[in-house]
């Protein structure tokens with residue numbers, strides 16, 4: 569297993585409490601689907617939750633740290649815990665997009681084996697929405713005939729993409745996003761404060777982990793730089809190639825976010841609902857619709873991650889279309 573540091577975030581505590589209470593009542597389900605709206609990595613949480621359930625003497629939400637389960641979980645050697653996740657492709661070294669059937673078969677076999685220790689056996693699947701159809705079907709049989717003392721944990725960022733047949737056989741636990749004050753407090757502890765924290769939280773749609781990630785990637789300056797360069801592009805003072813070239817040193821996910829945010833901002837502005845927009849006599853519904861269409865198209869076009877040339881071409885295409893929509897309004 570890769571090294572994962574088991575830990576949890578303050579707003580994940582309710583689900584931990586619930587799990588621990590069910591364990592004490594001996595009412596833990598055979599299978600649970602845990603979902604979070606945040607897109608940030610969830611494996612450290614899966615590992616912490618498992619460690620907490622396996623620990624001999626948890627104190628409140630803290631693991632004891634020195635029972636057999638704690639020590640082995642921390643070392644990644646606890647044989648009755650397994651995590652099935654996206655694996656790197658042998659050739660490209662990039663993560664596969666799916667959890668394949670071989671991985672699920674291995675997990676099913678593992679679950680069927682006798683426990684090594686006198687504790688629960690836990691098998692986690694993350695991100696569960698990445699299971700393809702055959703993987704999900706294979707897992708279904710195991711969910712229908714659960715083995716005793718086994719907890720199957722499906723973790724997802726998008727429960728809507730889990731087949732209903734699987735969902736209906738799992739108990740459902742949701743991790744709610746943090747309240748704004750809790751999110752700001754967490755950011756403060758991470759060293760992001762005041763207006764900086766507020767604006768990054770806004771960029772991240774209220775997700776503090778994403779806000780921190782964006783801060784670490786200098787997103788705010790990327791946004792302001794892009795805004796001024798995009799204005800130059802609209803005035804035809806900068807070529808689309810130069811505009812895009814300036815973006816390509818950033819992570820693809822960051823670029824996608826920036827483009828999406830730009831398109832949304834124009835869409836709001838044209839719909840006349842942007843509070844910061846200049847007072848306008850009327851909204852431009854056709855323009856807003858054209859940008860909404862472009863936004864959907866861009867989301868597909870910018871999925872490309874294989875090489876920068878393709879991404880640059882797709883980016884140029886999106887930005888040229890946006891310019892056409894924006895300049896058409898003034899003709």
Ligand SMILES: [Zn+2]
Pocket residue numbers: 622623624625626631632633634635636637638639
């Ligand atoms: Zn322990």
